[in-house]
Amino acid sequence: MKPSSRSIVEPFRAMQVVAESGRLTKAGKDIVMMCIGQPGAPAPTPAREAATKAIAAGKIGYTDAAGIGPLRERISQYYQEGYGVSVNKDCVFVTSGASVGFSLAFLGAFDVGDRVVIPNPGYPAYRNILKSLSLEPVEIETNAESDWVISPEMLLAEHQKAPVDGILIANPNNPNGTMMRPEDVERLVKVCKEHSITLISDEIYHGLTYDKREVTALEFDDDLFIINSFSKYFCMTGWRIGWMIVPEHMVETINRLQQNNFICASEISQIAALAAFDGTDEMELVKQGYLSNRKYVIDELKAIGISEIQPIDGAFYAYFNVSGWLNLSGCNDSMQLAHRILHEAGVALTPGIDFDSKRGGDWMRLSFACEESQLIEGFSRLKNWLGDIS
Ligand SMILES: Cc1ncc(COP(=O)(O)O)c(C=O)c1O
Incomplete structure (x- = not known):
């Protein structure tokens, strides 16, 4: 047996760094983890309490494919309260993470061979899920002139070269945290409508935005x-x-796809998620921590010679140019550099190649979703390491 050609996708290198860090930790080395996009804080207390209670009661089973009614209603209410947008609860589907949402949207909206625009740099799973579903990822390179986001003009230019069927944007984006301005989201939505391009808006980092106003494309x-x-x-x-x-006319399509592919999201997690909405005070404190971490990271990166950091409008990442460190260390690219920093300094960072196969060799991502004490230790190690190799 041989693997299908569409299953041949790139590995997620961030996970390789995590695995290597795990091996080093097991071997007794102390590693500062600044590589994964995972909050250091636990789920909100009400979520954990509701899950514990549900497990004690023991009756955990399948739910409706779209999810439990109270959670779908609560999510609909979240749009009313947060953005003033009315969302029909029938259009809300609870999924096993955003990751399943991508597969459902791609399967529901596109046919084999369809061209779907994604940002570069961008979350690598977009490209890989599209490929594994026999869709064609069309990467648009963002740049300093476009504020590191895809502008409506860039989409139109691509569409004129060869028609595109869809676009997936992340707002804020991973690996850099950049956000589109509200007026640009509005213009992008308009361009998509005019040219029958299906828009998928990944809003996973909503709630974690710092400077720009957060808008949902649903507005x-x-x-x-x-x-x-x-x-x-x-x-x-x-x-x-x-x-x-999902759009009202897609409810039945997505329902059938969810029923057949995934049945439903875990009931225990749905119960916890409903209760999580009562834990926003705790989550706001966590966000305050990210805000001060962001300032610390920007100041420290500048202090150790980094001059180019893409705008951190939201999320909990810094994406910065490491050309200077490549020259200093003699490394060829960010992958080699991340490997050396991990082994020699004991700091885990994510190479940019994951997010941008062409330019990412010069870039590195750092996650500041950890405790400030970790960041302080991490930067002290980086400073010493840079001192040693200079
Ligand atoms: C932009 C973006 N979208 C989606 C995901 C996947 O999220 P989930 O854990 O909900 O599947 C991630 C994870 O890091 C991400 O950065």
């Missing part, structure tokens, strides 16, 4: 997909729970 139209999750703001990565909002 401008409802004929699009929203993907979101409890993984980031609510610190529930391992619970594998998220949601999507």
Whole structure:
């Protein structure tokens, strides 16, 4: 037997760094983890309490494919309260994380060979899920002139070269945390509508935004997909729970796809997610921590010679140019550099190659979703290491 050609996708190198860090830790080395996009804080107390109670009662089973009613209603209420947008609860689907939302949206909206625009740099799973579903990822390189986001003009230029069928944007984006301005989201939605391009908006880092106003694409139209999750703001990565909002005319399609592919999201996690909405005070404190970490990281990166950091409008990442460190260390690219920093300094960072196969060799991602004490230790090690190799 041989693997199908569509299953041949790139590995997620961040996970390789995590695995290597695990091996080093097991061997007795102390590693400062600044590589994974995972909050250091636990899920909100009400979520953990509700899950414990549900486990004690013991009756955990399948739910409706779209999720339990009270959670779908609560998510719909979240849009009313947070953005003033009315969302029909029938359009809310609870999923096993945002990751399942991508597969459902791609399967529901596209046919084999369809061209789907994604940002570069961007979350690598977009490219890999599209490929594994026999869809064509069309990467648009963002740059300093476009504020490191895809502008409506960039989408139109690509569409004129060869028609595109869809676009997936992340707002804020991973690996850099950049956000589109509200007026640009509105213009992008308009361009998509005019040219019959299906828009999928990944809003997983909503709630974790610092400077720009956070808008959902739903404010401008409802004929699009929203993907979101409890993984980031609510610190529930391992619970594998998220949601999507789908256009009314796609409800039946997505329902059938969810029934057949995934049955439903875990009931225990759905119960916890519903209660998580009562834990926002705790989550706001966690966010305050990210805000001060962001300032610390920017100041420290500048102090150790980093001059180019993409705008951190949201999320909990710094994406910065490491060309200077490559020259100093003699490393060829960020992958080699990340490997040396991990082994010699005991600091785990993520190479940019994951997010941008062409330019990412010069870039590195750092996650500041950890405790400040970790960051202080990490930067002290980086400073010493740079001193040693200079
Ligand atoms: C932009 C983006 N979308 C989606 C995901 C996947 O999220 P989930 O844990 O909800 O599947 C991630 C995870 O890091 C991400 O960064």
